[in-house]
Amino acid sequence: MDAGRSYGDPCGVARSLDVVGERWALLVVRELLLGPKRFADLRAGLGSVSANVLSQRLRELEGHGIVERRELGPPLRVHVYELTPWGRELEPVLLHFGRWGSRAPRPEGGRLGIDSMMLSIMAAHSAGGGPPDDQVYEIRVDDETFTAETVDGRLRLRRANADGPAATATTDAATLGAIISGEATVAAAVSDNALVLTGSPEAVQHLTALLTAAG
Structure with a gap:
């Protein structure tokens, strides 16, 4: 950390802000919480x-050990950014912050991104109340798929x-x-074919509860 940009305060809050307090830094972490x-x-x-x-933010977060860059194997040959184990520890902090x-x-005029929607669903269930331990659900939003x-x-x-x-x-x-946001109901979205739910009635009920709890 550049001494000119550090708070120079040994308090844990100040030291945290030294690492992730720059503009956009925590939002970069937010974008990586669900996967690379x-x-x-x-x-x-x-x-x-x-x-x-x-x-610049990615370089700083890499330097602090919050984010790492890796290359995907062939045939893609592209680089992705992902959180380190220390970076992933920010998840409950950001959910509570949200x-x-x-x-x-x-x-x-602000637009809620897909990742932000998923995190708002996670935040709503951060104290428990998610699906049963033995069930896995899939949420497909445009060209993104989440488990x-x-x-x-x-x-x-997670994005998978x-x-x-x-x-x-x-x-x-x-x-x-x-x-x-509560501007539409699940029933109305299903009726308009804007939302398609598949699975057993009980599982669909659990999934519906996930989608509506974040409002």
């Missing part, structure tokens, strides 16, 4: 961040295809955002 991403995908998820600023910030005024399951009593979402999901939800970002 390429640079272009990170920038798309962050909206208005410039390529130069994002590159719940706390949800009471602040919402910016005009939802309960791990150690807490809901866990589910293996034999008990229930599946297929929708688009606008519809999911409307359901999470």
